[in-house]
Each structure stands twice: as structure tokens, then as C-alpha cells.
Amino acid sequence: MLLFIHAPKEDGEWAMGAASRWWLHHSIVAFDESIRRLGSRLIIRQGPSLAMLRQVIAETGAQRIVWNRAYEPRTIERDKEIKESLRQDGLIVESFNSTLFYEPWEVKRAKGEPYKVFTPYWKALQSKGLEHSILPLPRSLTLVPADMESLTLENLELLPKIPWDGGLRDAWHPGEKGALTMLDEFLDSEIGGYSAERDRPDHAGTSRLSPYLHFGEIGPRQVAWAIQAKLGCMDGNAGAESFIRQLGWREFAHHLLFHFPHTPESPLNESFLSFRWNEPQSQTLQAWQTGKTGIPLVDAGMRELWHTGWMHNRVRMVAASFLVKNLRIHWLEGARWFWDTLVDADLANNTIGWQWVAGCGADAAPYFRIFNPVLQGQRFDPNGDYVRRWVPELAQLPTRFIHQPWQMPTADLESSGVRLGVDYPYPLVDLKLSREQALEAFKQMGGRV
DNA sequence: TTTTGAGTTGTTCGA
């Protein structure tokens, strides 16, 4: 019998954000449908996990409880307690790894210590092998008695009360079927060009599998298996290798979160505890969140996020860098906003990403590595298609100015239908000046602590 | 223990 227990209170500070809850709802719908096709149905309960489990165990006389592991610090703690308690009750309790190539504790250095640098980690993992096999679907599932109680999905109130989710509905089909379709489409596209194409927000060069991976609707081993099946072998295909490497980063993020469970809130590199962030002005933060910073690429990304629950990876870096370096607002503010708005919000990935951009992760980017959103736009959205799509008020600008409208003569701007400060904001900060100030602030931090 | 080489994703400046 398959059971879903909704226990958001147990997730504490990092309880699912609104976009993730939307995904979860539809994911459960899809899951239940596939279970029903196998002659069963999903039982849904709400409340403290252990108590709810015991209730269902009492109702069914279940003797063996199994689940796939999740790796957020609080989840690990909770599941450990549940496992011990149920074992004391005399039950057989087992958990499995379904979401990673290897457990976070299985990849380690000679002395048993965790890795803090990706490349050696990835080499070590690869030398263990990415072999994998895919088990077939079960032919059938145990019938659930007709009178067995279950909440409806609506009872969980996962969907937004105000219908802001139209953009999400257009962009995504949560569930295993959606995942497999997405994977097929990705593999049918030219994966050989992935390493360059993945940087182009104006193209559809990425897999878009992140939310499916997060919710366990597809797993990295399954993806690796499919790639191998498609290509015959993985070696020698630069695009495929580069893509698998991204799965490696996901894996590494889980490794780090497991070994350094304080990092969702606190910098791994402790010198950053003394960094002087700007006090976030709600107006400034809001301009960033709503895509009104006056920097086209940043705004395009933030609007794509708001509209679809997802943002292209390259643009995530640029938008995050702008918040953390140019506005010098604490990366946690950004992490929390992404947490609420991303359908692929994942504590491990979100943490490693924001700490990398802020430069406070273990393998810190040099402090002087500050993205210039104009250059990044010209390089990775050379025709401005991405900006025009998400910032339509700039659509008529000539390509030369699409990433820097403030450089355009006022008269020309107006003939493109843009009055700066009216139709589209002036830049929130001067890019050059704020860059220099950030460099200065990072320099001041260095050496102390 | 000491040493050595390396570390996702950049930008700017000057030749």
C-alpha cells in the first residue's frame, strides 16, 4: 500500500514554497493516476509523520515499512527517529536510495573526510562507476480496502488561493510521464552541443529536468541509463559528458549539505560571517524580486521565474550576482525568494548555488569574479530574444541597446516606445560603481576573522 | 609532514 503523509510543520524554516507546493499537488495527482492503473490507490493523510504512520499501521496490520530517503537535515533527523521508533514497535523498516548515484557518505577521501571541491569529488565518484540498471514497473499493487480512509488532495490546500499559477500550468507537466517526455525531447535534440547550448537562455538547450529530479519523478541513474541507451556509450560525447557532470553537481550539492548541514543559513567559509552586507531596503529587494531593476537580463530572468517557476541557469547566476554583488544584499534573501518561487527549489542545490555566487562556498569563486549583466547578455543572449520575450516593453529596442537601454539617446529610446523611468526603470545602481564598491567590501573582509 | 598543483560558469585593461 502506498501512503503520502503531509507534514509541512516538520520542515521548519524550509517548508515548501508556493511554487513547489503547486508542483507537489500535481505530482501527487499524477502519481495516484499511475497507481490506479495498477489497481490500487494512494492513501493521503495529514499530521505528524510518526503518529500518522502508526495509525495506518494499526488500520492495516502492516509489518514492513519502506521509503526512499530524502537528505535535508531535518528530514534525516525525523526519518531516523521514525525508523528507530517503528523498529522498537517490532516492525521491519527499511529505507533506500533512489535519488542519487551514491549516498552522500559513500564518496569520501582517503581519511574518510568529505570533499569540499567538486573536481576531485567528481573523479572519485566516477571511479566508483555510474553503472545502473532500471527495474521494471510492478505488474500490480496491493488492493486497498474500499473503506480505507484517505484525505483528498484538496484537503492539503497545496494550490494557491489566488490563481497565479497559469504560467506554471503552461510551462510544466508534473509527474513521471512529464519527466520522461522531457527527457525524450532533450535526448532527441542535439545533445552533442549541450556544453555551449546550455548557456543560451534564448535557446531551449537545457534539459529542464530539475523539478522532476527534485520530486523524484525521475532519477539520475535513470537519466544516465537513457543517455547510454541512446548513444550506445557515454565516452567521447562532450555534450553528454557535460550534462552528466551537471548531475554530478547535483550529487555534490547533496554531499555538501549532508556533511555541512548548517549551510542553508550559514556560510561554509566562515570569514564571510564578518562581511558587511547592505541592509536590504524593501523597495530595492522588491524591485529585484519583481524584475524591475532596470537591468534587462536580470529583469528578464526574474520575470521568467515569477511566470514559470523556473529560470535558466546562466541567468540565475547573473540575477543572483546582481543581488549579492551589485546590490550587496545578503544571499539568504535571494535564497529565500528562489525557495518560494522555483518549482525546482531544492535545499542542497539552492544552498550550493547561492553560496557559490556569494563566494562563501568551500570552493569559493574569487571575490573579483563579478558578473557584468550587460556583457553576459551580449554574450549569451546576443540577439536579445530572451530579454524581448520577458521584458516586452523593451521589445522594440535595437539589439545594440537591448541589454543597456540607459546608454541609448533619449530621442531614439522614445522612437522605440520607451521612456526610461516611466515605461522601464533606470538601473537601480550604476554597474561600474557598485562593482568597485563590492570589490572594496570583499577586500576589507579578507584576512580578518 | 611537506610540497605541489589546482580550483564550474569573469572582467577589465592595455598592447
Next chain:
DNA sequence: GTCGAACAACTCAAA
């Protein structure tokens, strides 16, 4: 337009 150097110093990992 292109190219290489400078931008700091530190920590990690492995030999």
C-alpha cells in the same frame, strides 16, 4: 577585434 595578464590569497587534495 583579439589576446594575455592581472586581479589575492587561500584552501583543498593527494602524492
